[in-house]
Amino acid sequence: xxxxxxxxxxxxxxxxxxxxxxxxxxxxxxxxxxxxxxxxxxxxxxxxxxxxxxxxxxxxxxxxxxxxxxxxxxxxxxxxxxxxxxxxx
Numbered sequence: 001x002x003x004x005x006x007x008x009x010x011x012x013x014x015x016x017x018x019x020x021x022x023x024x025x026x027x028x029x030x031x032x033x034x035x036x037x038x039x040x041x042x043x044x045x046x047x048x049x050x051x052x053x054x055x056x057x058x059x060x061x062x063x064x065x066x067x068x069x070x071x072x073x074x075x076x077x078x079x080x081x082x083x084x085x086x087x088x089x
Contacts, residue, residue: 011067015057017078024085025053031081036074044070 019025029050036048036057044061057074061067 009062011059011061011064013059013067015059015071015074017055017057019053019055022053025050025055027085028078028081029055031085032077035077039073042066046070046074 019028029048033048036046039046043063043066044059046060047058049056049058055078059067059070059074061070
């Protein structure tokens with residue numbers, strides 16, 4: 001059905017993740033930045049910013065499926081970095 005219009009044409013959203021300290025936010029930010037910079041961006045794009053004790057993830061996606069996949073990837077990378085950081089502390 002080529003002529004059928006999509007329900008969702010574009011999504012742009014910011015997600016703010018708050019950490020216990022600026023130091024913890026910086027460690028996690030540094031740990032995942034490369035993943036965000038090198039992830040394929042065929043249908044979505046993610047930027048990462050560090051603001052005080054928060055990491056801001058900006059997601060731009062062409063459709064709901066790629067938006068959901070981007071969120072899942074971001075959460076997976078950050079959660080893994082947190083788990084590793086907790087093992088080292």
